[in-house]
Amino acid sequence: MSGRETVSTRLGPVEQIPLGEGRAFLVGDEPVAVFRPRSGGLSALRAVCPHRGGPLADGLVDAELVMCPLHNHQFRLRSGECVSGGGVSGVAAYTASDDDGELVVSLVTPDG
Amino acid sequence: MTAAEAADGRARLVVVGNGMSGARALEEILARGGGERFAITVFGDEPYGNYNRILLSEVLANAAAEDTDDDEIFLNPRSWYDENGIALHAGVRVVRIDRHAKVVYGDDGSVTPYDTLILATGSRSFFPPMDGMWAGDTELTPGVFGFRSLEDATGMLRHVKGRHTAVVIGGGLLGLEAAAGLQAHGLAVHVVHPTEVLMNQQLEAEASKVLRSKLEGMGMHMHLGVKTTEILVEGGAVSGVRFTDDSTLACDTVVVTAGIRPNIGLAMVSGLETQRAIVVDDRMRSVDDDDIFVVGECAQHRGEVYGVVGPLWEQAAVLADVVTGANPDAEYHGSRLATKLKVAGVDVAQMGVKTPERESDEFVQFSETGRGVYQTVVIREGTLIGATLVGDVSKVAALTQAFDSRSALPAERVKLLFDLGSAEDAASAADLPDDTQICHCNGVSKGDLVGCVHDGAESVSACMAATRAGKGCGSCKGLVTEVVEAASGGAGVADPADSYYVPAIPLDKPALMAEIRSRGLKSVSAVFEALAPEGRDHVGSKMGLTALLRMMWPDDYVDERDGRFINDRVHANIQRDGTFSVVPRMSGGVTSPDQLRRIADVAEKHEIPMVKLTGGQRIDLLGVPKEKLREVWADLDMPSGWAYGKSFRTVKTCVGTDFCRFGLGDSTQLGIDLEERYKGVEGPAKMKLAVSGCPRNCAESMVKDVGLVAVEGGSWQIYVGGAAGATIRKGDVLATVDSHDEALTLVGRFLQYYRENANWLERTYDFVPRMGLDYLIGVVVDDVEGLAAGLDVRMQEAVDAYADPWAADQTEATPGQFHDSLPLIPLSQVPVRS
Numbered sequence: 001m002s003g004r005e006t007v008s009t010r011l012g013p014v015e016q017i018p019l020g021e022g023r024a025f026l027v028g029d030e031p032v033a034v035f036r037p038r039s040g041g042l043s044a045l046r047a048v049c050p051h052r053g054g055p056l057a058d059g060l061v062d063a064e065l066v067m068c069p070l071h072n073h074q075f076r077l078r079s080g081e082c083v084s085g086g087g088v089s090g091v092a093a094y095t096a097s098d099d100d101g102e103l104v105v106s107l108v109t110p111d112g
Numbered sequence: 113m114t115a116a117e118a119a120d121g122r123a124r125l126v127v128v129g130n131g132m133s134g135a136r137a138l139e140e141i142l143a144r145g146g147g148e149r150f151a152i153t154v155f156g157d158e159p160y161g162n163y164n165r166i167l168l169s170e171v172l173a174n175a176a177a178e179d180t181d182d183d184e185i186f187l188n189p190r191s192w193y194d195e196n197g198i199a200l201h202a203g204v205r206v207v208r209i210d211r212h213a214k215v216v217y218g219d220d221g222s223v224t225p226y227d228t229l230i231l232a233t234g235s236r237s238f239f240p241p242m243d244g245m246w247a248g249d250t251e252l253t254p255g256v257f258g259f260r261s262l263e264d265a266t267g268m269l270r271h272v273k274g275r276h277t278a279v280v281i282g283g284g285l286l287g288l289e290a291a292a293g294l295q296a297h298g299l300a301v302h303v304v305h306p307t308e309v310l311m312n313q314q315l316e317a318e319a320s321k322v323l324r325s326k327l328e329g330m331g332m333h334m335h336l337g338v339k340t341t342e343i344l345v346e347g348g349a350v351s352g353v354r355f356t357d358d359s360t361l362a363c364d365t366v367v368v369t370a371g372i373r374p375n376i377g378l379a380m381v382s383g384l385e386t387q388r389a390i391v392v393d394d395r396m397r398s399v400d401d402d403d404i405f406v407v408g409e410c411a412q413h414r415g416e417v418y419g420v421v422g423p424l425w426e427q428a429a430v431l432a433d434v435v436t437g438a439n440p441d442a443e444y445h446g447s448r449l450a451t452k453l454k455v456a457g458v459d460v461a462q463m464g465v466k467t468p469e470r471e472s473d474e475f476v477q478f479s480e481t482g483r484g485v486y487q488t489v490v491i492r493e494g495t496l497i498g499a500t501l502v503g504d505v506s507k508v509a510a511l512t513q514a515f516d517s518r519s520a521l522p523a524e525r526v527k528l529l530f531d532l533g534s535a536e537d538a539a540s541a542a543d544l545p546d547d548t549q550i551c552h553c554n555g556v557s558k559g560d561l562v563g564c565v566h567d568g569a570e571s572v573s574a575c576m577a578a579t580r581a582g583k584g585c586g587s588c589k590g591l592v593t594e595v596v597e598a599a600s601g602g603a604g605v606a607d608p609a610d611s612y613y614v615p616a617i618p619l620d621k622p623a624l625m626a627e628i629r630s631r632g633l634k635s636v637s638a639v640f641e642a643l644a645p646e647g648r649d650h651v652g653s654k655m656g657l658t659a660l661l662r663m664m665w666p667d668d669y670v671d672e673r674d675g676r677f678i679n680d681r682v683h684a685n686i687q688r689d690g691t692f693s694v695v696p697r698m699s700g701g702v703t704s705p706d707q708l709r710r711i712a713d714v715a716e717k718h719e720i721p722m723v724k725l726t727g728g729q730r731i732d733l734l735g736v737p738k739e740k741l742r743e744v745w746a747d748l749d750m751p752s753g754w755a756y757g758k759s760f761r762t763v764k765t766c767v768g769t770d771f772c773r774f775g776l777g778d779s780t781q782l783g784i785d786l787e788e789r790y791k792g793v794e795g796p797a798k799m800k801l802a803v804s805g806c807p808r809n810c811a812e813s814m815v816k817d818v819g820l821v822a823v824e825g826g827s828w829q830i831y832v833g834g835a836a837g838a839t840i841r842k843g844d845v846l847a848t849v850d851s852h853d854e855a856l857t858l859v860g861r862f863l864q865y866y867r868e869n870a871n872w873l874e875r876t877y878d879f880v881p882r883m884g885l886d887y888l889i890g891v892v893v894d895d896v897e898g899l900a901a902g903l904d905v906r907m908q909e910a911v912d913a914y915a916d917p918w919a920a921d922q923t924e925a926t927p928g929q930f931h932d933s934l935p936l937i938p939l940s941q942v943p944v945r946s
Binding site for chain 2: 023042070085086
């Protein structure tokens with residue numbers, strides 16, 4: 001990963017995100033939606049739907065996807081790829097982790 | 113003939129008959145410059161200018177309402193003749209034509225020469241021979257009438273005052289019109305018709321039966337398969353009629369509408385070929401005389417004699433073309449009959465053949481006798497050759513077009529009678545141009561869908577998923593299916609997932625409910641774990657499962673907030689900019705100064721960007737940020753109106769009996785009672801209700817999921833399955849009940865049955881026709897399956913379990929429940945109107 005300074009931001013207890021839901025945070029200037037699927041783990045995407053600006057943190061979530069509450073576009077939690085068609089582009093994916101009960105987000109692509 | 117006419121050098125045109133066809137022929141001739149070419153003379157043996165015979169029944173009926181306008185019935189006033197330089201001899205009967213001398217003789221002794229003669233002598237009532245009919249050679253017994261001329265109608269009008277019973281002999285179109293008119297004057301009306309089929313000229317037996325039951329429902333008495341043998345006379349006036357079986361019926365009025373006979377006496381004595389009427393060629397000329405034209409009901413063309421106006425218009429146009437030389441080669445080739453009429457208030461349309469005539473003819477038949485609707489179409493070699501519509505003629509325009517133009521018909525013939533999708537369905541999906549927009553919500557064209565199929569999508573749902581067609585309001589799904597099936601060669605792969613209640617679990621609703629019940633699954637995650645392949649959860653299935661579990665386990669459902677859509681997490685409706693709309697409950701649409709004052713205070717205090725009245729008679733506060741919701745609720749101090757849920761929404765009402773001078777039932781109170789009782793009850797889709805206090809239906813009850821209408825006698829009609837959104841559907845009458853309590857119970861029972869049996873997101877407008885109205889009446893009203901008690905109990909449990917979510921969630925149910933999800937940056941804000 002290059003071109004962007006890696007900033008890890010500590011955002012407080014993981015429990016502030018209810019199981020199976022998402023919550024929005026500001027990381028630097030970037031609005032980030034962090035999700036806590038029931039299947040385990042944490043995922044982070046840019047919080048704004050690329051289609052019409054919907055709040056992704058308000059979306060329904062399963063093990064793989066989040067669905068935007070405005071027009072039901074679906075994005076992969078890991079990669080941000082849009083899987084619902086209609087020519088909507090993907091959304092930036094970030095790295096989120098659980099550091100001993102604390103939520104840590106960095107603005108880098110996961111596994112990157 | 114006058115010297116002036118002979119002197120000005122114009123040819124002499126004489127028209128005999130001044131009814132509708134004579135007048136129409138004249139108008140067509142004048143329109144082709146005939147005024148300059150001809151000196152025109154018109155004879156009419158009725159002492160009026162020409163008049164619109166179609167309106168005769170209105171003369172009779174409207175006089176009952178005392179707003180007859182005599183002027184309307186006349187097609188052309190006397191002045192019209194003067195202005196057009198036409199010599200009108202009204203009340204003069206032409207008794208003979210001397211074809212060699214080319215003159216006509218009038219019964220006033222006049223002799224009028226012609227160069228061109230038009231016979232438009234029309235037809236007259238046929239009076240079957242029977243005792244008591246006639247008082248003299250030409251005079252009917254007082255109280256007996258034909259129904260053919262303006263004189264007949266006005267004579268009848270003078271007679272009916274203070275009369276009680278009328279017998280109409282002949283149940284054809286005119287007879288039924290006369291019967292309706294007499295009924296409007298308060299007479300008891302009996303229709304006597306020699307066959308079992310009313311209006312047998314236009315209708316076949318089944319259609320006639322539907323019409324008959326409608327007319328009987330309006331209080332008319334029908335005597336079918338019966339002939340009248342005698343008119344009974346007492347003291348020189350009608351006292352009754354006798355039938356073939358020797359029974360008698362007392363009456364003081366008899367109307368004879370036993371058919372018409374063309375007036376051909378003049379033609380016969382003048383040596384023109386007549387059969388049933390005066391025989392004409394394709395130029396509308398007598399076959400014996402090129403200078404004599406014939407038009408209208410007295411003309412027989414290729415064996416046909418027409419008695420309705422459509423063909424008369426066509427004949428008049430051809431005749432005028434030939435007479436004026438505007439198109440000397442014009443030819444009339446007969447008319448395909450298409451008639452649309454209102455018989456005694458019942459819509460009837462008929463075109464072409466009544467029934468299939470050949471083995472290979474296709475016949476589509478739809479009968480809904482309860483509603484008085486009967487429809488058929490007859491198709492030969494892909495062309496519409498006949499259609500009959502009784503009771504519902506909404507498709508008559510499209511059918512007439514298909515009939516007239518012999519255009520291509522939809523492969524699914526039933527679409528000729530019903531709108532199964534959007535208007536584009538009329539054309540075959542395969543014939544649509546590629547750039548036709550199929551899904552108007554998401555802007556998906558036919559080309560997009562076809563491309564999707566070529567890219568390998570195998571099912572309709574795959575194409576919908578890839579293009580998002582049909583994912584907006586959903587009203588285009590039928591057309592999307594057609595396009596995809598056409599593109600994939602008709603062999604569309606049926607997606608078994610279409611029958612699943614939610615996509616992630618391969619079970620339909622009854623099977624899913626049985627599994628959930630037997631395994632005692634009370635949370636969404638437990639359902640996924642037990643029933644989804646590999647226990648996988650699924651984003652598009654959560655909401656439907658949440659709704660199902662809340663319905664099935666009203667008391668002990670395990671509430672996992674992540675299974676809810678955002679609206680249900682925060683009890684408000686998300687808007688395009690991520691803010692929410694707040695709609696407090698205002699039962700029955702009734703509010704108070706105190707409520708309004710509070711709403712105004714809240715709107716000012718929280719700087720609500722828009723305050724708007726909703727379609728459901730409530731007030732919407734729009735643009736509230738998520739973190740302000742609880743504060744707004746608290747300041748309003750009003751309960752939630754559930755304007756965000758797949759739930760019982762609102763009951764729209766009119767002012768009912770409290771203030772309205774027409775109200776028959778207390779619709780306002782019933783609306784309030786319904787809303788207070790069923791508020792917030794969740795279901796497979798939203799439920800919108802209305803209650804109207806009289807059949808004027810100001811609350812639009814017929815287009816609601818459940819709508820009630822007060823009718824005379826303290827009763828309520830309950831309509832179900834109506835809609836007026838992306839789909840328009842008039843509700844069906846589930847039941848008529850006599851009290852508020854019964855109405856409350858039946859509405860609850862219907863809603864519970866809907867909650868338990870409708871598919872996810874299936875609105876009542878799809879559910880009711882899918883289940884069938886008769887079946888629903890059986891289950892919900894007549895309790896033929898013994899389900900009613902259980903449905904009532906379970907609905908009561910749902911009612912008892914209700915808690916106002918705005919009060920309940922004043923403390924957070926989950927961490928950050930009301931935290932904003934689009935933090936700190938301005939995004940696509942909705943512009944605010946000032």
